[in-house]
Amino acid sequence: MAALTDTALYLGIDGGATRCRARLQTAAGVTVGEGLAGPANPRHGQAAACEAILAATHHALQAADLTETAAGRIHAGLGLAGVGQAADRRQFLNWAHPFRSCALMTDAEIACLGAHGGEDGAVIVLGTGSCGVAMVAGQVMRVGGWGFPVSDQASGAWIGLSAVRRALLAHDGIVDPTALTKAVMATFDTDPEQVVAWQTTAGPADYGRLAPLVFEHGAAGDAEAAAILRNAAADVAQVAERLWASGARRLSLLGGVVGPMGPWLPDRLKENLDAPMGDPLSGALLLARRSCAR
Amino acid sequence: MAALTDTALYLGIDGGATRCRARLQTAAGVTVGEGLAGPANPRHGQAAACEAILAATHHALQAADLTETAAGRIHAGLGLAGVGQAADRRQFLNWAHPFRSCALMTDAEIACLGAHGGEDGAVIVLGTGSCGVAMVAGQVMRVGGWGFPVSDQASGAWIGLSAVRRALLAHDGIVDPTALTKAVMATFDTDPEQVVAWQTTAGPADYGRLAPLVFEHGAAGDAEAAAILRNAAADVAQVAERLWASGARRLSLLGGVVGPMGPWLPDRLKENLDAPMGDPLSGALLLARRSCAR
Numbered sequence: 001m002a003a004l005t006d007t008a009l010y011l012g013i014d015g016g017a018t019r020c021r022a023r024l025q026t027a028a029g030v031t032v033g034e035g036l037a038g039p040a041n042p043r044h045g046q047a048a049a050c051e052a053i054l055a056a057t058h059h060a061l062q063a064a065d066l067t068e069t070a071a072g073r074i075h076a077g078l079g080l081a082g083v084g085q086a087a088d089r090r091q092f093l094n095w096a097h098p099f100r101s102c103a104l105m106t107d108a109e110i111a112c113l114g115a116h117g118g119e120d121g122a123v124i125v126l127g128t129g130s131c132g133v134a135m136v137a138g139q140v141m142r143v144g145g146w147g148f149p150v151s152d153q154a155s156g157a158w159i160g161l162s163a164v165r166r167a168l169l170a171h172d173g174i175v176d177p178t179a180l181t182k183a184v185m186a187t188f189d190t191d192p193e194q195v196v197a198w199q200t201t202a203g204p205a206d207y208g209r210l211a212p213l214v215f216e217h218g219a220a221g222d223a224e225a226a227a228i229l230r231n232a233a234a235d236v237a238q239v240a241e242r243l244w245a246s247g248a249r250r251l252s253l254l255g256g257v258v259g260p261m262g263p264w265l266p267d268r269l270k271e272n273l274d275a276p277m278g279d280p281l282s283g284a285l286l287l288a289r290r291s292c293a294r
Numbered sequence: 295m296a297a298l299t300d301t302a303l304y305l306g307i308d309g310g311a312t313r314c315r316a317r318l319q320t321a322a323g324v325t326v327g328e329g330l331a332g333p334a335n336p337r338h339g340q341a342a343a344c345e346a347i348l349a350a351t352h353h354a355l356q357a358a359d360l361t362e363t364a365a366g367r368i369h370a371g372l373g374l375a376g377v378g379q380a381a382d383r384r385q386f387l388n389w390a391h392p393f394r395s396c397a398l399m400t401d402a403e404i405a406c407l408g409a410h411g412g413e414d415g416a417v418i419v420l421g422t423g424s425c426g427v428a429m430v431a432g433q434v435m436r437v438g439g440w441g442f443p444v445s446d447q448a449s450g451a452w453i454g455l456s457a458v459r460r461a462l463l464a465h466d467g468i469v470d471p472t473a474l475t476k477a478v479m480a481t482f483d484t485d486p487e488q489v490v491a492w493q494t495t496a497g498p499a500d501y502g503r504l505a506p507l508v509f510e511h512g513a514a515g516d517a518e519a520a521a522i523l524r525n526a527a528a529d530v531a532q533v534a535e536r537l538w539a540s541g542a543r544r545l546s547l548l549g550g551v552v553g554p555m556g557p558w559l560p561d562r563l564k565e566n567l568d569a570p571m572g573d574p575l576s577g578a579l580l581l582a583r584r585s586c587a588r
Binding site (some may be wrong): 114 | 378379438459466486491
């Protein structure tokens with residue numbers, strides 16, 4: 001494959017709290033390899049994040065029948081969770097990476113670039129956490145996504161927390177129990193002291209694991225589940241209005257919570273959503289191409 | 295003091311997440327010494343909790359001009375945070391304590407005993423956390439207090455969390471900023487990324503430290519502060535109704551948040567509150583006397 005032996009290569013990296021994905025393309029935009037590795041959130045350890053990025057890159061190079069020496073021809077675009085602060089980004093880019101160039105954005109920002117093919121637009125990412133981002137006229141605006149439990153409304157973690165709260169209130173006889181509140185308590189053997197012990201160390205992912213119960217009972221008409229999901233949908237709509245007000249004309253919803261949340265979204269929001277043009281890795285690749293062209 | 299050299303002694307211990315207090319009384323109910331030591335929550339380390347209890351006891355014995363050998367004449371009543379589970383209590387009581395007898399309840403339960411002179415009644419404790427307890431006809435019922443952020447409504451931590459949430463929504467342009475939301479953001483240099491960094495390790499006490507800002511701005515008529523405090527007061531009223539429904543005829547509010555919360559409580563609640571007869575240590579002493587008499 002002569003085309004791969006001397007020309008520039010472009011690498012997109014999507015690094016999050018649970019895994020790191022890599023995609024390698026030629027100058028012509030042909031994908032020649034992909035790779036996968038463990039978590040890559042610099043906030044939880046820069047060394048581990050760099051290691052995951054290099055491991056995912058290694059797998060992508062292998063898939064393209066290239067050796068590590070090809071890294072010197074790679075322009076990399078990285079989208080990483082936990083680099084929202086300029087100081088975080090500066091610190092991360094001090095890393096002695098093996099690439100010809102390396103540009104960095106947050107994971108939400110590359111998702112936005114990818115969803116709108118590099119044009120202006122906005123996204124709301126709804127996963128374990130949640131975050132709104134608009135990129136308009138060269139400006140980036142972030143709405144929400146300041147972490148759990150102070151922010152991240154309508155995320156999986158937020159929905160799970162709401163479910164545990166209502167389940168405990170039902171257990172205490174303050175609100176009427178429903179199938180959802182009983183199902184949530186059943187995951188703790190119907191013993192609130194087990195909730196006490198669990199939440200001493202529970203993080204967003206632990207709360208998020210309860211969200212599927214809420215969607216399942218919501219679909220079956222459970223009153224408590226419906227109230228939680230209507231509130232979450234209203235929170236999403238508020239963020240959407242804010243992003244539109246910032247001048248974004250395209251808006252996409254992304255993330256694992258979007259599918260089951262769909263039926264609960266207000267009509268005005270549903271009717272004005274745009275299907276994403278590409279995935280976050282395609283946004284990371286756009287970042288790589290743009291940064292080396294500057 | 296001949297009366298102290300051979301008769302039984304009674305010790306009350308009130309052990310919480312920030313300190314441990316001790317009060318030593320004669321059989322006749324005369325207080326002969328008090329003592330203070332560090333945190334005594336077995337959930338955060340049984341050895342440290344036992345050490346704090348012994349240190350507070352040591353100070354109380356010193357104040358009474360008694361030596362450690364007097365511990366063998368002491369009937370102790372302990373009220374400790376974090377012993378809500380029967381298993382926690384059993385484990386704790388395996389401790390090779392130096393007392394003649396040792397009985398254990400939660401800190402909220404001794405507060406309830408103390409507030410009603412050992413008679414039936416209920417309390418809602420509003421501090422950094424919150425908890426409702428009713429003791430009626432020999433039965434203990436607990437309402438709320440399953441921890442932060444899944445429970446503990448209307449606690450200092452809960453009020454602080456609500457304030458940070460609303461401050462971030464105002465920062466994002468989703469709700470109108472007020473003096474409160476600006477004051478909360480000012481504690482983070484008006485930089486939401488500082489909130490992200492802070493909340494990575496913030497615990498209930500850290501959130502609780504923001505509660506005074508809410509009370510201060512609420513008293514000045516701030517709309518966001520007023521909404522948070524009205525919600526918190528409604529949560530307290532719900533717990534109160536539940537405790538009354540359990541058969542409790544007396545109800546007292548206890549804890550640092552009660553004073554500033556007063557003006558926000560609904561009239562029906564305010565008019566039906568009972569002043570506490572005694573403090574939590576008096577309840578711990580009642581526990582000590584009852585347990586050794588059985």
